[in-house]
Amino acid sequence: xxxxxxxxxxxxxxxxxxxxxxxxxxxxxxxxxxxxxxxxxxxxxxxxxxxxxxxxxxxxxxxxxxxxxxxxxxxxxxxxxxxxxxxxxxxxxxxxxxxxxxxxxxxxxxxxxxx
Amino acid sequence: xxxxxxxxxxxxxxxxxxxxxxxxxxxxxxxxxxxxxxxxxxxxxxxxxxxxxxxxxxxxxxxxxxxxxxxxxxxxxxxxxxxxxxxxxxxxxxxxxxxxxxxxxxxxxxx
Numbered sequence: 001x002x003x004x005x006x007x008x009x010x011x012x013x014x015x016x017x018x019x020x021x022x023x024x025x026x027x028x029x030x031x032x033x034x035x036x037x038x039x040x041x042x043x044x045x046x047x048x049x050x051x052x053x054x055x056x057x058x059x060x061x062x063x064x065x066x067x068x069x070x071x072x073x074x075x076x077x078x079x080x081x082x083x084x085x086x087x088x089x090x091x092x093x094x095x096x097x098x099x100x101x102x103x104x105x106x107x108x109x110x111x112x113x114x115x
Numbered sequence: 116x117x118x119x120x121x122x123x124x125x126x127x128x129x130x131x132x133x134x135x136x137x138x139x140x141x142x143x144x145x146x147x148x149x150x151x152x153x154x155x156x157x158x159x160x161x162x163x164x165x166x167x168x169x170x171x172x173x174x175x176x177x178x179x180x181x182x183x184x185x186x187x188x189x190x191x192x193x194x195x196x197x198x199x200x201x202x203x204x205x206x207x208x209x210x211x212x213x214x215x216x217x218x219x220x221x222x223x224x225x226x
Contacts, residue, residue: 043205
């Protein structure tokens with residue numbers, strides 16, 4: 001596997017379900033990101049982790065819960081979602097630690113549909 | 116006012132045409148400017164990265180930044196059907212290193 005991988009690629013869930021999205025990066029990076037991409041809207045940054053520590057939570061509702069067990073893996077735990085949470089969820093990684101603006105490398109995304 | 120404005124398109128051009136994609140922004144502190152390309156069912160991939168004002172060329176692609184007008188452009192020469200994708204501008208600078216994205220412009224190059 002190369003680059004940034006995400007599983008599952010597609011997910012359909014009911015509002016009472018609990019599911020998790022997984023992201024893995026094979027680039028040796030130390031920063032990882034979750035973004036939400038909805039139709040006709042800009043990418044919305046949700047969470048940032050640097051060296052496994054959460055450094056940004058962009059006012060995301062608590063029904064989204066991130067987890068970063070190590071620098072290579074990032075999870076997004078989902079529970080009691082709403083239909084408006086249906087979107088493409090993108091994971092990205094970057095070098096980390098530079099303190100500057102870094103090039104981010106994206107995974108293919110998980111297409112989520114909440115019924 | 117949105118921090119970054121980008122026409123969502125769609126923009127349809129014939130093969131071989133010169134394509135111009137643009138974004139405007141309101142935050143004068145932005146110093147880092149990027150263009151990402153996103154094919155259908157794929158994640159965005161970095162196409163061009165420029166710092167501050169000026170031009171940068173890479174093959175058929177040229178990125179331009181005009182900080183005085185708060186306007187950035189991506190030109191694609193001799194466009195190909197394989198260039199059909201959504202093009203996202205992104206920028207950062209000032210108090211935060213967070214990337215601010217445009218909505219993306221959907222480009223279709225007709226053979």
